[in-house]
Amino acid sequence: QVQLVESGGGLVQAGGSLRLSCAASGLLFNTFVMVWFRQALGKEREFVAAIGRNGITTDYVNSVKGRFTISRDNAKNAVYLQMNSLKPEDTAVYYCAARYLFSSTQGDYRYWGQGTQVTVSS
DSSP states (O other): OOOOEOOOOOOEETTEEEEEEEEEEEEEEEGSSEEEEOOOTTSSOOOEEOOTTTTEEEEEEEGTTEEEEEEEEETTTTTEEEESSSSGGGGGEEEEEEEEEEOGGGGGGEEEEEEEEEEEEE
């Protein structure tokens, strides 16, 4: 049974930083592309960042480029999202997801975590 468990969310002031973690189990972790999505209140879930199996290839939504960094540790079955220079518009529930092939479409993903709330105050 695949499990993805996010942690690290919280309340932070604008300009601050948070580091999200996602611990994976029940899957051959190094064969999956790992992705972070987020969903703000009243909005659709959107793609944030992705990292390839070997941890080299990454992709980001334009709004977080230069501020967020995705990384992974295949030995620990974990993926991370370092978020710097946070803005109030980054407020959302952040989810990690796993898929064999990359897609920025949330409907393509079968495996999801439960989400972690990130709130950025102005």
